[in-house]
Amino acid sequence: MNESKYLIKGATLPSGESADIAIADGTFIEVGKAGSLDAAGSTVIEATGLQALPGLVDLHTHLREPGREDAETVYTGSQAAAKGGFTAVHAMANTDPVADTAGVVEQVWRLGREAGWCEVRPVGAVTRGLEGEHMAELGAMAESAAGVTMFSDDGKCVSDAVLMRRALEYVKAFGGVIAQHAQEPRLTENAQMNESPLSGQLGLTGWPAVAEEAIIARDVLLTQHVNSRLHVCHVSTAGSVEVVRWAKSKGINVTAEVTPHHLLLTDELAATYNPVYKVNPPLRSREDVEALRAGLADGTIDAIATDHAPHPTEDKECEWDAAAFGMLGLETALSVAIHTMIETGLLDWQGVADRMSHAPANIGRVYGQGQPIATGNAANLTLVDAATKWTVVPRDLASMSTNTPYKAMELPGTIQATFYQGVPTVLDAQLAQQKRSEA
Amino acid sequence: MKHLLSASDLNYNSAIRVLDTARELSLVTDRPVKKLPTLRGRTVVNLFFEDSTRTRISFEAAAKRLSADVINFSAKGSSLSKGESLKDTALTLQAMGADAVVIRHGSSGAPHRLASAGWIDGSIINAGDGTHEHPTQALLDAYTLRDHLNGGVGDLAGKRIVIVGDVLHSRVARSNVILLATLGAQVTVVAPPTLVPVGIETWPCKVSYDLDAELDGADAVMMLRVQGERMIHSYFPTTREYSRRYGLNRQRFERISESGIVMHPGPMNRGMEITADVADAERSVIVDQVTNGVTVRMAVLYLLLGGFPDDSVDSAVESDQ
Numbered sequence: 001m002n003e004s005k006y007l008i009k010g011a012t013l014p015s016g017e018s019a020d021i022a023i024a025d026g027t028f029i030e031v032g033k034a035g036s037l038d039a040a041g042s043t044v045i046e047a048t049g050l051q052a053l054p055g056l057v058d059l060h061t062h063l064r065e066p067g068r069e070d071a072e073t074v075y076t077g078s079q080a081a082a083k084g085g086f087t088a089v090h091a092m093a094n095t096d097p098v099a100d101t102a103g104v105v106e107q108v109w110r111l112g113r114e115a116g117w118c119e120v121r122p123v124g125a126v127t128r129g130l131e132g133e134h135m136a137e138l139g140a141m142a143e144s145a146a147g148v149t150m151f152s153d154d155g156k157c158v159s160d161a162v163l164m165r166r167a168l169e170y171v172k173a174f175g176g177v178i179a180q181h182a183q184e185p186r187l188t189e190n191a192q193m194n195e196s197p198l199s200g201q202l203g204l205t206g207w208p209a210v211a212e213e214a215i216i217a218r219d220v221l222l223t224q225h226v227n228s229r230l231h232v233c234h235v236s237t238a239g240s241v242e243v244v245r246w247a248k249s250k251g252i253n254v255t256a257e258v259t260p261h262h263l264l265l266t267d268e269l270a271a272t273y274n275p276v277y278k279v280n281p282p283l284r285s286r287e288d289v290e291a292l293r294a295g296l297a298d299g300t301i302d303a304i305a306t307d308h309a310p311h312p313t314e315d316k317e318c319e320w321d322a323a324a325f326g327m328l329g330l331e332t333a334l335s336v337a338i339h340t341m342i343e344t345g346l347l348d349w350q351g352v353a354d355r356m357s358h359a360p361a362n363i364g365r366v367y368g369q370g371q372p373i374a375t376g377n378a379a380n381l382t383l384v385d386a387a388t389k390w391t392v393v394p395r396d397l398a399s400m401s402t403n404t405p406y407k408a409m410e411l412p413g414t415i416q417a418t419f420y421q422g423v424p425t426v427l428d429a430q431l432a433q434q435k436r437s438e439a
Numbered sequence: 440m441k442h443l444l445s446a447s448d449l450n451y452n453s454a455i456r457v458l459d460t461a462r463e464l465s466l467v468t469d470r471p472v473k474k475l476p477t478l479r480g481r482t483v484v485n486l487f488f489e490d491s492t493r494t495r496i497s498f499e500a501a502a503k504r505l506s507a508d509v510i511n512f513s514a515k516g517s518s519l520s521k522g523e524s525l526k527d528t529a530l531t532l533q534a535m536g537a538d539a540v541v542i543r544h545g546s547s548g549a550p551h552r553l554a555s556a557g558w559i560d561g562s563i564i565n566a567g568d569g570t571h572e573h574p575t576q577a578l579l580d581a582y583t584l585r586d587h588l589n590g591g592v593g594d595l596a597g598k599r600i601v602i603v604g605d606v607l608h609s610r611v612a613r614s615n616v617i618l619l620a621t622l623g624a625q626v627t628v629v630a631p632p633t634l635v636p637v638g639i640e641t642w643p644c645k646v647s648y649d650l651d652a653e654l655d656g657a658d659a660v661m662m663l664r665v666q667g668e669r670m671i672h673s674y675f676p677t678t679r680e681y682s683r684r685y686g687l688n689r690q691r692f693e694r695i696s697e698s699g700i701v702m703h704p705g706p707m708n709r710g711m712e713i714t715a716d717v718a719d720a721e722r723s724v725i726v727d728q729v730t731n732g733v734t735v736r737m738a739v740l741y742l743l744l745g746g747f748p749d750d751s752v753d754s755a756v757e758s759d760q
Contacts, residue, residue: 073496161657195637195638196637196638197637197640197641198638198640199636199637199638200636200637200638200639200642201548201612201613201636201638201641201642202548202571202609203547203548203568203569203570203571203572203610204547204548204569204570204571205570206637208637272551272555273547273548273549273552273555274552274555314524317522317524318525318552319525319544319546319548319549319550320525320546320547320552321546321553321569322546390629392757
């Protein structure tokens with residue numbers, strides 16, 4: 001059993017204390033003061049100066065399998081997750097076939113277990129085929145082996161108010177949550193970028209902030225009315241932050257996520273007409289970025305979620321309006337969080353641990369994840385060297401696709417190691433050779 | 440200056456340079472043999488993803504009068520309609536050794552992509568992209584305005600020009616506002632509020648919703664094409680109401696300056712944005728615009744392929760020198 005015993009020496013915990021962390025049998029068997037634990041019989045990982053975080057949990061990942069295995073698979077996507085420090089991801093339902101039945105969610109869940117790089121939690125579609133007309137069999141997905149708790153038509157909005165109300169009501173039977181992609185469809189027909197003076201100048205159809213804010217406002221009121229639970233995907237505007245803040249002040253059971261790219265990048269990048277910057281919701285203004293950072297800092301926004309959206313080269317190497325929406329995010333998320341939240345002083349490491357692990361694990365009801373690095377808890381952990389910078393090279397990423405908006409950008413923080421249930425998936429900043437074998 | 444993608448690629452000096460060059464080249468058009476040897480051995484490709492006979496033949500005539508070899512590449516269907524990708528088309532043209540590519544495309548920014556993606560080395564000339572820009576149309580309009588209002592020389596300082604119609608969807612309006620302002624004109628844009636782009640307050644023009652308030656003493660009125668289908672999407676209630684509020688009829692025409700002119704980039708919807716009697720009036724210069732299109736495009740090809748002098752290179756545009 002010696003191979004599966006690890007002693008991480010001298011890592012810095014989110015609280016700022018230095019600690020030795022002993023791992024065996026999938027748990028933290030002991031977490032003690034730095035230098036206090038005996039290394040005998042363990043593989044030692046020298047971690048002085050490295051920041052330890054509980055394994056990161058992503059609420060919003062597109063793994064593309066089944067259907068678009070040319071962009072990503074559960075295997076490659078969960079490798080990318082491990083390299084980014086994640087130990088759990090939520091696989092969005094907009095696959096082909098759509099994850100709207102127990103069969104499909106179980107397939108994705110099983111592929112995740114077989115791959116073994118992290119926990120893959122399928123998200124079930126709210127409506128059949130994401131068509132926004134008939135509710136999918138949410139109960140069957142909840143009771144399947146995949147144990148789905150989060151339901152979303154992400155990529156499309158559940159725009160029908162009655163259907164949204166019914167879905168919010170229905171999931172109360174099994175403690176589910178509706179994760180809404182807030183986008184009023186009529187206000188965003190053929191929308192290409194943030195509606196702003198720049199969209200007018202570039203001749204690209206605008207995606208106005210109100211199309212997001214109006215749906216969030218409606219949904220928090222519906223959630224209050226039927227006393228259910230709502231999660232808002234990829235909040236992108238200052239107005240949305242205000243609406244969520246108001247809803248929380250009224251005690252409405254709503255949570256929200258923001259993507260790394262909306263914390264860093266702005267709509268001015270559209271002036272390049274390079275579709276690598278085309279994403280939905282679109283990149284917004286500098287003022288929106290500031291409001292999102294402030295909302296994440298004060299807890300109005302609960303979590304950072306990547307919206308990792310791989311696309312094959314040909315879907316981005318074309319005219320802007322012909323290109324697919326979406327950008328990679330798993331392998332750069334923590335670096336962007338360090339850059340936008342830690343280096344600005346908006347969050348400390350405790351805060352990052354909360355927004356990228358504790359809070360998303362709680363929202364997704366991911367048991368055994370998002371817990372503090374403490375004796376007896378499941379050994380899900382990432383070690384990051386926050387002092388080093390790295391330059392993003394698309395081809396070096398573990399993802400099968402290369403559509404990262406951070407190409408050639410220098411970002412802080414390299415993931416040195418990731419442990420998923422006590423087994424290293426990343427060691428020495430490389431994917432671990434020894435794959436996890438799991439029954 | 441290597442490419443012409445936007446009217447904002449032209450600063451005051453380079454815009455004047457194009458217009459002056461066009462004026463010199465217009466003399467060629469008056470000769471019995473309308474041909475100069477300037478671009479002999481160079482290849483100009485007309486890459487048209489949208490049908491536009493008038494713009495294509497204008498560029499074709501311009502290139503041929505400069506003795507260039509012209510290839511017309513009518514690319515039916517773009518990536519949007521699952522035709523050949525823009526990249527593969529560009530690589531094909533690169534392999535053919537195109538020195539300049541004149542591109543008309545339904546997607547805003549397609550010429551920009553062609554110029555910046557590294558697929559092709561030649562000069563890229565935007566002949567209209569989506570709802571973005573149409574810089575050579577603005578140049579020919581500026582040339583026509585200068586010809587009629589300023590004796591064909593200098594700039595448009597102080598001239599009052601009213602642009603009327605579907606500004607939101609008009610690449611002609613975008614390029615004209617930029618270029619005419621660069622040349623010193625006072626530009627007013629008139630449209631129903633539904634057809635005014637978000638952020639127009641940042642454009643170098645005045646905005647009005649009331650055509651009647653803007654016509655007195657105007658030096659030129661430029662009417663934009665308005666598609667009747669727009670009313671299906673509630674931009675305006677009926678074509679009749681549009682005509683009543685924003686159409687140029689005889690009564691309105693008589694209120695502009697006595698030497699004022701009427702322009703239209705074509706194709707016109709007679710009876711919609713302009714009445715037939717105004718379109719055919721003496722001070723309607725719509726046919727001149729077509730003629731001037733050829734000489735202005737000759738000037739653009741000549742300057743881009745022959746090299747702009749350094750003092751007129753706009754810093755926003757990458758130079759190949």
